[in-house]
Amino acid sequence: MSFQYEFPRPALAVDCVIFGLDEGDLKVMLIRRDLPPFEGRWALPGGFVRMDETTDEAARRELREETGLDHVFLEQLYTFSDLQRDPRERVVSVAYYALVRLTNFKVHATTDAAEAVWFKMCETPPLCFDHPLIVETAYDRLKAKVCYQPIGFELLPKNFTLTQLQKMYETVLARPIDKRNFRKKILSMGILQETGEMQSGVAHRAARLYRFNEKKYHTMVKKGFHFEI
Amino acid sequence: MSFQYEFPRPALAVDCVIFGLDEGDLKVMLIRRDLPPFEGRWALPGGFVRMDETTDEAARRELREETGLDHVFLEQLYTFSDLQRDPRERVVSVAYYALVRLTNFKVHATTDAAEAVWFKMCETPPLCFDHPLIVETAYDRLKAKVCYQPIGFELLPKNFTLTQLQKMYETVLARPIDKRNFRKKILSMGILQETGEMQSGVAHRAARLYRFNEKKYHTMVKKGFHFEI
DNA sequence: CCAAAAGTGTTCTCCATACACCCATGC
């Protein structure tokens, strides 16, 4: 029955690319490795998959253990299996990407495990393993998917202004968007709900706060609605 | 160094969903298993990943060994890792999907290994493991991707008529397309090349044969062109 | 009163859609 020891097997790991939005910057969370190989160098949070968990569960566990994050948007990205991607031995890694509401708890995401730090996407330090490729793949996916699925809301606080929403898209897509056209379009979709509340603590006219109406979105999708920026 | 035997590891496999187009039908290639578990039942071609090959290479090898197919379009689909997906033990599978020019060599794709048969998508027999989920995932991906990447040509012969091309999209997307609008749009993209040759052996007016101009497509993509049906 | 961002409409262009008839060929 058990061919467990009959044939050698690659080790199976998960790695997570965690994106957060900090004002006008897209950021990625990296950890400084406290173990060989590449001790002291920067890498993606990740680790080996256990026998009693799916890769999704492993990714969530690593996220929790290494960065303290929980209940975040998490999606499988791609599986990387190059023979030389880990200098120790053959390791196949199922990569995930996560989207985090960074605005709330800011850059407090270090834990006992290792040093975890948010880096601007454009200022990431040299990474070990094939993690540069994984980050690039994740960023490409994010840019593509944010246009046709309402996942961008995961990067914002629950309540947000239209300007915040627009700025999120401008940041992720790295291109300017026309304010009036953007508002016309996003409001006409009917997936935003006015909270009735207003922005506060700003030194200018307060903006209306909106919320993503997920239920309505799902209802509309069933009727053929297709989100698109 | 080797923690090969320090921790138990899931087995790592690949599975392939192979799509082909036969006149107006989208087909999938399945094999009848000649080994337990599920001996005699239908499943996707696939097998375990060896230590000296990437998952891409494993998928291509299995394709070759089990179906005789080579040099086909192959893309990673998703990694399935449910704990109970294989009754023997823990097996994680990296799934792929392939697109095949079925028109040329028709249904001759059986080999020495096992019985390999093309089934209409709508007439697939009961599958074992989690293969129904994998097939569904692959079909969703195909329907989505065929709309914004020129992968549909992989299902047609090198030279094809506009009607064949249109019928391919109608079959994959399972919806009718207006002939005049389709021709206008696809020709205006400038990615098709007239071969100068004509269809032959048909009992009606012969149609012009076109070819997908891949080089031109890639040049145009670099300049910002975006394919869309 | 000044700085800073909120909020708002119109015009134009282009593309998606809807739609029907004649043409060429093999049998």
Next chain:
DNA sequence: GCATGGGTGTATGGAGAACACTTTTGG
């Protein structure tokens, strides 16, 4: 000559893009 698919144009409506000024608020 007839059956079969090949090949073609136009009119309409709707959506995306471009574009600038007034309003509100806090300091």
